[in-house]
Amino acid sequence: MSKTRSNRTNLTSRRTVLKSLLAGSVVAPFAGRSLVAQEVFSEGVSDNQIVLGTSAAFSGPTRGLGIELYRGSTAYFTHVNEGGGLFGREIRQQLYDDSYQPDPAVTNTTQLMVEDDVFALFGYVGTPTVTRVLPLLKKFQDRKFMLMFPFTGAQPQREFPYGDFAFNLRASYRQETGGLVDNFVEIGRERIGVFYQADAYGRSGWAGVRAALSKYNLNMVGEATYRRGTKFTANLREQVEILKTSQPQAVICIGAYAACAAFLRDAVDGGLQVPIANLSFVGSENLLKLIEDSQENSEDYTKHLVNSQVVPSYTDDTLPGVIEYNEFMSRYNPAVPEKFDDDQYTTFDRSFVSLEGFLNAKLMTEILRRVGANPRRLDLEEAVFSIKDFDLGIGEPVSFDTNRRQGLDRVYYTVVEDGVFVPLRNWKGTFS
Amino acid sequence: MKITKLFQRTVFGIIALFGLIGISTSVLSINAVDSHLSYEYQANSEGHARTIADASVDIILNRDLSSLQSLIDQFLKIQGIEYIYITNENGEFLAHTFVPGIPQSILDSDVSNTETVQRTIRGMGDFVEVASPILAGVAGTVHIGMDLESVSMKIQAAIGAQVYLIASVFLIGIFAAIWFVNFASKPIEQLQTYAVGLAKKESDDGNFAKLLERKDEAGDLARLFQYFSTVSDPEKLGKESDQPESSN
Numbered sequence: 001m002s003k004t005r006s007n008r009t010n011l012t013s014r015r016t017v018l019k020s021l022l023a024g025s026v027v028a029p030f031a032g033r034s035l036v037a038q039e040v041f042s043e044g045v046s047d048n049q050i051v052l053g054t055s056a057a058f059s060g061p062t063r064g065l066g067i068e069l070y071r072g073s074t075a076y077f078t079h080v081n082e083g084g085g086l087f088g089r090e091i092r093q094q095l096y097d098d099s100y101q102p103d104p105a106v107t108n109t110t111q112l113m114v115e116d117d118v119f120a121l122f123g124y125v126g127t128p129t130v131t132r133v134l135p136l137l138k139k140f141q142d143r144k145f146m147l148m149f150p151f152t153g154a155q156p157q158r159e160f161p162y163g164d165f166a167f168n169l170r171a172s173y174r175q176e177t178g179g180l181v182d183n184f185v186e187i188g189r190e191r192i193g194v195f196y197q198a199d200a201y202g203r204s205g206w207a208g209v210r211a212a213l214s215k216y217n218l219n220m221v222g223e224a225t226y227r228r229g230t231k232f233t234a235n236l237r238e239q240v241e242i243l244k245t246s247q248p249q250a251v252i253c254i255g256a257y258a259a260c261a262a263f264l265r266d267a268v269d270g271g272l273q274v275p276i277a278n279l280s281f282v283g284s285e286n287l288l289k290l291i292e293d294s295q296e297n298s299e300d301y302t303k304h305l306v307n308s309q310v311v312p313s314y315t316d317d318t319l320p321g322v323i324e325y326n327e328f329m330s331r332y333n334p335a336v337p338e339k340f341d342d343d344q345y346t347t348f349d350r351s352f353v354s355l356e357g358f359l360n361a362k363l364m365t366e367i368l369r370r371v372g373a374n375p376r377r378l379d380l381e382e383a384v385f386s387i388k389d390f391d392l393g394i395g396e397p398v399s400f401d402t403n404r405r406q407g408l409d410r411v412y413y414t415v416v417e418d419g420v421f422v423p424l425r426n427w428k429g430t431f432s
Numbered sequence: 433m434k435i436t437k438l439f440q441r442t443v444f445g446i447i448a449l450f451g452l453i454g455i456s457t458s459v460l461s462i463n464a465v466d467s468h469l470s471y472e473y474q475a476n477s478e479g480h481a482r483t484i485a486d487a488s489v490d491i492i493l494n495r496d497l498s499s500l501q502s503l504i505d506q507f508l509k510i511q512g513i514e515y516i517y518i519t520n521e522n523g524e525f526l527a528h529t530f531v532p533g534i535p536q537s538i539l540d541s542d543v544s545n546t547e548t549v550q551r552t553i554r555g556m557g558d559f560v561e562v563a564s565p566i567l568a569g570v571a572g573t574v575h576i577g578m579d580l581e582s583v584s585m586k587i588q589a590a591i592g593a594q595v596y597l598i599a600s601v602f603l604i605g606i607f608a609a610i611w612f613v614n615f616a617s618k619p620i621e622q623l624q625t626y627a628v629g630l631a632k633k634e635s636d637d638g639n640f641a642k643l644l645e646r647k648d649e650a651g652d653l654a655r656l657f658q659y660f661s662t663v664s665d666p667e668k669l670g671k672e673s674d675q676p677e678s679s680n
Contacts, residue, residue, distance in 0.1 A: 102502075102505075127498060128502065128505070131498060131499065131502045132502065154496065154498050155495070155496030155498060155499075156495070156496055156498060156499050156502075159495065159496065160494065160495070198528075198529060198530070198531050199501060199502070199505055200498040200499070200501045200502040200505065201498070202501070203497050203498045203500070203501035203527055204496060204497070204498035204501075206497070207496060207497040207498065223533060223534075224532050224533045225530060225531045225532055225533060226531060226532065227531050236532075238532045239532045239533070242532055242533045
């Protein structure tokens with residue numbers, strides 16, 4: 001039995017070396033490292049590296065999310081790698097761009113699993129992409145791939161039949177939408193409309209709002225949709241008019257920053273001046289930048305905003321994890337990945353998305369540490385389950401077990417003050 | 433191309449006949465292609481609706497609606513399918529593909545109806561909508577809207593190819609008929625010229641040697657005309673009195 005396993009490992013190693021030499025598949029992301037092509041990889045691990053596979057939006061109208069999430073992760077991984085790595089191995093991300101589109105995400109993931117043979121999938125962005133990738137994890141379940149901490153709060157990777165192939169750190173969209181509805185209802189804003197992306201992400205948030213309202217025997221009063229990939233320059237007055245006819249007292253947006261910023265602009269201009277809430281996925285800083293860059297009196301628009309977040313504010317310097325994030329972001333100031341940098345995107349010094357990427361990387365590093373000096377995918381799940389009351393430095397202990405594959409549950413609410421998202425402390429005072 | 437008066441009617445008759453065949457074949461073909469493709473598109477859409485309905489049961493009962501949305505989004509890529517919506521047993525919309533919102537005409541319709549209907553949706557166009565019940569209707573209904581314009585374009589393209597083929601055959605047939613008629617009428621023209629020449633006593637048999645040597649009816653007639661010309665002319669009678677006999 002052991003002989004068979006050993007032979008298989010040798011075969012895999014030889015195959016991987018040959019592949020590396022012929023196709024340069026592992027060489028590409030580590031350009032500049034001498035002798036990399038001679039490294040022997042098995043399950044994404046060599047003597048010098050552990051490779052995590054990432055497919056995310058690095059181009060298109062949602063690229064800010066993929067880029068900022070990557071920058072946050074890179075800040076922490078760079079810190080680890082500069083300290084000698086884990087058991088002498090650097091943590092590296094093999095990156096592919098899916099532009100937040102499902103089909104490229106499936107192609108990239110197949111590449112990462114079949115050709116690149118990475119250790120685990122990490123840093124994925126988006127519901128429509130992740131939802132389509134999940135069946136691949138089941139298809140290759142004998143190879144024990146895990147999807148670690150995707151940037152989506154949707155349910156498919158949290159429940160049967162794919163829940164066993166993923167671990168989440170962030171709170172779910174159900175928790176985010178549930179919290180928003182609870183707070184709106186509490187301040188008497190029971191007529192809630194929904195503006196959402198016409199895909200799996202939008203539907204996930206829509207379902208969350210519907211479920212939360214049903215607790216109060218309420219229904220959403222109106223709904224309007226937009227197509228994924230809508231740009232800020234798009235005209236969304238039609239959606240505003242649809243929602244206006246239902247006379248909502250609040251609107252919950254389930255979308256990405258470009259479309260949600262366009263909706264905010266057209267809603268305020270169109271006289272729909274009610275609180276407009278966005279989920280964490282929106283990319284708060286990207287949204288705010290679009291509004292501030294395009295509108296002279298941006299406060300007229302941002303005063304209606306309330307965004308839910310799944311990480312604390314990066315301005316909260318009482319939290320050691322946030323202090324560490326700020327320090328590492330200043331020290332390393334990670335750049336846009338070179339192969340996706342077209343000089344068109346301006347990075348943010350700080351953002352909720354990069355903080356989430358930072359925390360994902362911090363927890364991933366701890367898990368890899370617990371996997372041990374001879375990492376095997378087979379041991380990854382047990383290593384995650386060994387995480388009990390782990391302190392990420394944000395005041396929320398993280399635990400996992402067989403029945404709990406999501407680390408955090410807390411949802412934070414933020415509003416814009418002086419051009420920055422800050423914690424919302426008084427719902428009634430702000431929106432009554 | 434000059435056609436003898438004798439054959440003009442024949443040519444027009446052939447054109448009329450070809451035209452009739454062409455038009456009737458086109459009409460039959462158009463009708464067959466139209467009904468066949470329309471049926472096929474509708475049958476395909478009904479098949480897609482049944483597939484979604486079957487796949488939806490587990491999702492509606494056990495899973496998050498984002499999975500349902502992801503499922504219908506994939507079907508939306510199929511050519512001709514313009515919208516999909518799924519309602520539950522209470523008529524509530526569980527997932528749909530409409531942007532910027534669910535059209536009022538659909539909100540006002542009976543969403544539990546599984547009959548195929550034609551719809552005109554303001555701002556979107558004309559559609560054929562097929563439906564399939566989920567779990568015999570107790571879990572809801574799947575509706576698929578096919579863009580009539582897109583389906584019509586496909587059918588028109590198929591019909592256009594058929595008509596193009598028939599029209600090409602028709603034109604080739606006409607030109608061939610004219611050529612054949614012209615080919616057949618040439619000896620008659622020569623015969624006419626020869627006969628006129630004989631009547632005017634201007635005809636030179638040397639110029640019509642080929643005509644006189646023909647073994648067909650034109651040759652027989654030419655020789656007959658030559659004989660009549662000879663017997664009616666006393667000068668020639670003495671010299672060529674035995675010629676008609678030799679021609680037979």
